[in-house]
Amino acid sequence: MQQTIDPAVIEQVQRHxxxxxxxxxxxxxxxxxxxxxxxxxxxxxxxxxAIWMIxxxxxxxxxxxxxxxxxxxxxxxxxxxxxxxxxxxxxxxFANTMxxxxxxxxxxxxxxxxxxxxxxxxxxPGRNFFFGLLxxxxxxxxxxxxxxxxxxxxxxFVWPFKWIGTFLPLVVPTFFxxxxxxxFLLRQFFLGIPVELEDAxxxxxxxxxxxxxxxxxxxxxxxxxxxxxxxFIQFYNEFLEALIxxxxxxxxxxxxxxxxxxxxxxxxxxxxxxxxxxxxxxLVILFFAAQRYFVEGIALTGFGGR
Amino acid sequence: MATxxxxxxxxxxxxRREVIEGYLFASPFIIGFLVFIAFPMIWAFVLMFQRxxxxxxPMFIGLTNVQDMLAxxxxxxSMWNTIYYAFVSVPLQLALAxxxxxxxxxxxxxxxxxxxxxYLPVIVPIVVSAFxxxxxxxxxxxxxxxxxxxxxxxxxxxxxxxxxxxxxxxxMRIWVMGTxxxxxxxxxxxxxxxLLEAAALDGANAWRKFWNVTVPIMTPVIFFNLIVxxxxxxxxxxxxxxxxKGGPQDATxxxxxxxxxxxxxxxxxxxAAALSWLLFLFIILxxxxxxxxxxxxxxxxxx
Numbered sequence: 001m002q003q004t005i006d007p008a009v010i011e012q013v014q015r016h017x018x019x020x021x022x023x024x025x026x027x028x029x030x031x032x033x034x035x036x037x038x039x040x041x042x043x044x045x046x047x048x049x050a051i052w053m054i055x056x057x058x059x060x061x062x063x064x065x066x067x068x069x070x071x072x073x074x075x076x077x078x079x080x081x082x083x084x085x086x087x088x089x090x091x092x093x094f095a096n097t098m099x100x101x102x103x104x105x106x107x108x109x110x111x112x113x114x115x116x117x118x119x120x121x122x123x124x125p126g127r128n129f130f131f132g133l134l135x136x137x138x139x140x141x142x143x144x145x146x147x148x149x150x151x152x153x154x155x156x157f158v159w160p161f162k163w164i165g166t167f168l169p170l171v172v173p174t175f176f177x178x179x180x181x182x183x184f185l186l187r188q189f190f191l192g193i194p195v196e197l198e199d200a201x202x203x204x205x206x207x208x209x210x211x212x213x214x215x216x217x218x219x220x221x222x223x224x225x226x227x228x229x230x231x232f233i234q235f236y237n238e239f240l241e242a243l244i245x246x247x248x249x250x251x252x253x254x255x256x257x258x259x260x261x262x263x264x265x266x267x268x269x270x271x272x273x274x275x276x277x278x279x280x281x282x283l284v285i286l287f288f289a290a291q292r293y294f295v296e297g298i299a300l301t302g303f304g305g306r
Numbered sequence: 307m308a309t310x311x312x313x314x315x316x317x318x319x320x321x322r323r324e325v326i327e328g329y330l331f332a333s334p335f336i337i338g339f340l341v342f343i344a345f346p347m348i349w350a351f352v353l354m355f356q357r358x359x360x361x362x363x364p365m366f367i368g369l370t371n372v373q374d375m376l377a378x379x380x381x382x383x384s385m386w387n388t389i390y391y392a393f394v395s396v397p398l399q400l401a402l403a404x405x406x407x408x409x410x411x412x413x414x415x416x417x418x419x420x421x422x423x424x425y426l427p428v429i430v431p432i433v434v435s436a437f438x439x440x441x442x443x444x445x446x447x448x449x450x451x452x453x454x455x456x457x458x459x460x461x462x463x464x465x466x467x468x469x470x471x472x473x474x475x476x477x478m479r480i481w482v483m484g485t486x487x488x489x490x491x492x493x494x495x496x497x498x499x500x501l502l503e504a505a506a507l508d509g510a511n512a513w514r515k516f517w518n519v520t521v522p523i524m525t526p527v528i529f530f531n532l533i534v535x536x537x538x539x540x541x542x543x544x545x546x547x548x549x550x551k552g553g554p555q556d557a558t559x560x561x562x563x564x565x566x567x568x569x570x571x572x573x574x575x576x577x578a579a580a581l582s583w584l585l586f587l588f589i590i591l592x593x594x595x596x597x598x599x600x601x602x603x604x605x606x607x608x609x
Contacts, residue, residue, distance in 0.1 A: 052449050069449060294429075
C-alpha cells in the first residue's frame, strides 16, 4: 500500500522535531547552569570557614573585632604565629601527636594484617565465632568503654609504671587489632588474592609468616595505604581519650590547643586561629599528596575518619 | 573435610599446624578483645551498681544509680538533645550529600574542583572546626551573622540562645558531608547503565529514571550510612565541650558530654557507667529498629 506524503507535512514534522530538540538543549543548558550555581554556592560555604580562619590568623586584633567583617588583612601579621608558639608549647604537642600517630599506625597495620590473614586464609575451630565478634565490635559505641578503661589504666595497668599520663593507653590497644573495621577491610582484600600464589610458595617451603610478608602485604599496598591514612587521621583527631589519659607534658595537639582556646577564647582570636591553622596544615598537605587514597579509602570502607 | 585420617599422616600434621597458626595469628584480636573490650564492659556493668568517687573504695548500692538516673531531668534533657541532633543532622546531611553526588555524577566542567572543595571540610580536625565555628557563630564578629545579613536577616545569638544552639550544631555537622558524598559517588558508578537505558527506552524521563532506578539501587548504601551516621552522631562530644560547655541552659548537653562530666568532673563513676549503659542500650535499640524497618524500603539486588 503506497501512499504519497505531502511535503508540507514532512516539513512540519521536521520543524516540530527541530523545535523539540532546541527546547531540550535549552533545558539542558539551563540545568547545567543551575547545577554550576548550586555547586559554586555550596563550595563557597564549604571553604569559607577555613579560609576565614586562615585569613584571620594573620590579622591584627583591631581587624578582627570590627563590623562589617574585614576579609583580608591590610598587612599580614606573621608575628601572630611566633606569639602562638610562645603561649603554648606547640612543637611539643606536635611531637607528641606524631609519636602517638606513628605508633598507632604501626600497631594497627601490623596486628590487623596478622588477624586478617588468619580470618581469611587459615581454618581453625571458632573462626566464624570470633569473626562475628569482630563485626559486632565495629558497632560498639566507644563511650561504654571510656569509664572502665580509664579505671583499668589507672589501677590495673601500673607496671612498670602508671600508664595514665603516658601514651600507652592510647597506643597499646592498637597492637591488638581492636578496630574491627581495618581487619575487616584487609580480610576482604586478602580473600581476593589467588590461592595458587600461596600454594606455590608453600610447596617451595615458605612459612605462613613469610607468605604473609612477601606475598600478601606487597599485593595489598593500596588497602594498606588506606589503612595507614585513616588510622593516622583518626589519632591526629583523637580527643576524648587523649583528654582523659594524657597529662600536660604528653598532650597532643588536639587537647593542647583546646586548653589554650579555653584560656584565651574571648580575647586572642588571631592566636587561636594561628594554632588552628598550624594543626590543619599537615592534614591539608597529606590530603593533596595522597588524595587518591583518601577517596579510595572512603569508597572502600564507607567510613572516613568520621 | 579436614579431619585427620590415619592413611594421610602428613595431611593431619599440616592441618594441626594450620589450626595452631590460625589461633596464633588471630591471637592479637582474641587477647585484645578480652582485655580491652570484654573486661572493660564487665567492669562497666559492675560499676553501674556501685558508688565510686576514686577517693574511697567502691561500695555496692544496688539499683540506686539506675533509679537516680531515671529520675534525673538532665538525663532526659541530654537524651533529647542527642536525639534531636542526630535525627535532624543525619538525614539532612545524607540528603545534601546525595544531591551533590548526583550533580557531580554528571559530565560537568570543574567537577574535580567542586568535589575537592566539598570534601575539604572533612579533613579539618574536629577541634579546629570547633574553634572556627565557635567564632563563626559569634553574635558580633562572626561570619554567619555577616552572611545572613547579606539576605537581610537580622543577627542572631546562635550559641547563646537555647533555641538556636542545636540548629547551629546541626548546620556545623552538615558542613562535613564530604565523606558521605564520596561514598554516594562511588555507589552511583555502580548503577548499571543498561538499566538506565532500558528505562529510557520505556520512555522514562530523567526524573523518573532517578526515582525509579537510581534511588532504589542506592538504598542499601543510604541505609548503611544512616545507621553509621546516627550511631556516630549519638556520640557527639568535642564540639559541645569546646564551644558551649553544654550550654546555654543545657541546650547542647549531649549524652557523652554528660557522661564525661559525671565521670571526670563530678567523680561519680558509677553514675557515669549507668548513663553509658543507657546510651548503649539506646544505640542497640536504634540499630535493631533500623534493620527491621529496612526490609520495607531497602532494595537489595539479590532479592
